[in-house]
Amino acid sequence: MPKKSRSTSRRPSGRRPHGRRPSGRRPQQTHDAVCTECDSPTTVPFRPEPGRPVYCRSCFTSRRDSAGAPAKAAPASRAVNGSHRPVEPAAGRGEDARSDAVFAGIPLTRATRAAIARMNISAPTPIQERSIPSLLAGRDLVGQAQTGSGKTLAFAVPIAEVCDPSVRRVQALVLVPTRELALQVAEVVSGLASSRGVSVTQVVGGRPIRREQAALRRGADVVVGTPGRTLDHLRQGSLDLGAVRFLVLDEADEMLDQGFARDVEAILSHTPDARQTALFSATMPNWVANTAKQYLRNPVKVEIDDGLREPAVEHLVYSIQRDDKMNALRSLLDGRNGDPILVFGRTKHGVRKLAKKLDALGYPVGALQGNLSQGARERVMRGFRSGAAPILVATNVAARGLDVNGIGQVINYDLPDSERLFTHRVGRTGRMGRSGEAVTFVTPDEERKWREIQRGLGRRFPHRPWRARSSSVGRGLG
Incomplete structure (x- = not known):
């Protein structure tokens, strides 16, 4: 009588992989999720529910460790009629009382x-x-x-x-x-x-x-x-x-x-x-x-037009030949005082090319333009915010809403296309009443466009010819 075939997926009795003991339990089921804190994919041992935060291992550990310090303890929460309302820690009630003002x-x-x-x-x-x-x-x-x-x-x-x-x-x-x-x-x-x-x-x-x-x-x-x-x-x-x-x-x-x-x-x-x-x-x-x-x-x-920002920004407008712009930019960067600097270019290709040149010359620079992946853009911005790369060369993608503390200078290496873009570009410095400086280069073929921008803004800026400061170029790299 022929023997019944036996599935090859079962292990022969009495044998087990080296170093592993049978647990007697099924493997724990996990569910795919996205970390609430850092948006990275992760897995959790429970089924994610709407409104319930989910954390990856590193964010969970970070939050747990910070919660262990009394001064930084996050308020607990309890569900009331389906919504989460903060429960004040006893040690923090004085602080909450001060927040009433x-x-x-x-x-x-x-x-x-x-x-x-x-x-x-x-x-x-x-x-x-x-x-x-x-x-x-x-x-x-x-x-x-x-x-x-x-x-x-x-x-x-x-x-x-x-x-x-x-x-x-x-x-x-x-x-x-x-x-x-x-x-x-x-x-x-x-x-x-x-x-x-x-x-x-x-x-x-x-x-x-x-x-x-x-x-x-x-x-x-x-x-x-x-x-x-x-x-x-x-x-x-x-x-x-x-x-x-x-x-x-x-x-x-x-x-x-x-x-x-x-x-x-x-x-x-x-x-x-x-x-x-x-x-x-x-x-x-x-x-x-x-x-x-x-x-x-x-x-x-x-x-609101209370004059909060305009007096805080000094405008410097230079008439310059196109071939002199790179040396002029280097002269400005060499004179920086440690504050972040934002340099605006017109095109994605131009921004990449300019940032590559500055990097080769030893300047701590990052480039921000629309073709970067989101991860790459976030890395560039982390470097700019942290001071690791305090010079940022960017297209107009950085003109809207970019909020980095203490940008000391905005340089319009290439002229913007409209007065609206000019306003948003220079608005990256001199924020919330702080002082700042906006430098604009105007080449001979851009004079007409510059006049149109000034008409749109309803004001005229004094401008002067750029005088190359050859002695300063090459100093202070890095």
Whole structure:
């Protein structure tokens, strides 16, 4: 009688792999997830649920270790009617009491006041003081203020206040023109709202869309994104905007310009008509105001022009031959005082080429332009923020919303195409009342464009011919 065949997948009895003992238990089941802290893929031994934060091993260890220090202990939280509300540690109640004076006169929850206090902010800027109460009252709003005036917090505070984590649907959407600005806005909103259990998710190009889809499946209360990637999620069915109550167009002049207008209109068609809408920008041309009317209902208009920034920035405009620009740039960089410097070029190729030349000459430089992957862009920005590469050569991608403390000088190596871009470029320095310097090179073939920019700005800048300082070139490299 023939023997029955035996599966080759079973191990012969009495044998086991060297060094391994049978556990008698099944392997622990794991689930794919995305870390709430750093957006990296990870696995966890439980099924992720909407509203429940998930951390990779390194972030979990970091949070656990920091929680062990009494001075830095994070407030615990307990669920109340489905939402997470902070429970004040006994040692921190005095600190919370002091935070009651933060943004006095504006009706905010204690959790939001404490979050603002942790940002070392106590009093609102003019754009915040005039915008936040209207937004909390449910009004649509158009806000215009100089760069560095605190516009992000002006809409981030109302978002933190109105979002309810028990809803477990996207309630607020912030659209921005660049990935870097999306990262910064998301950090501000998360810093304000995380203690209440409100989750914030970024959707931007340049990184795997599956990570974002996993984060959206877990549940996001606030989405901060660029138009192209937001539209990708809508088309793929991974983003539902049917419960959006609060919509923000940051840098509205660019968001409603030809490059983004069609995508923005398509995105807005997925949101409820009854939503609240806010537009913020440093510049608000008439055509933007006219275009915005179709998205707004009887908006409050807040325009801040208190001279906060202009006097803080010294403008130096030089007439220069194209062949002299590189040596002039080196002369300026050699005279730097340790503050970060931002150099603007016109094209991606030109920025790469200029940064490569400076790097070969020994300058600590990074390059930021649209063709970089999101990971590469974040590495460049980390180097710039940390001071490892305090010179950043960039296209106009860095002109919008880039907020790095203490940028001492902006250099327009190539002239921008419009007065709006000029305003946003030089607005990277002299922020929040700090002093700064803006240097602009104007070649003979750019004189006409420079006159147009000055007309658009409504002011004229004195300019002088560049006198090469040959003795300074080559000093102080690195």
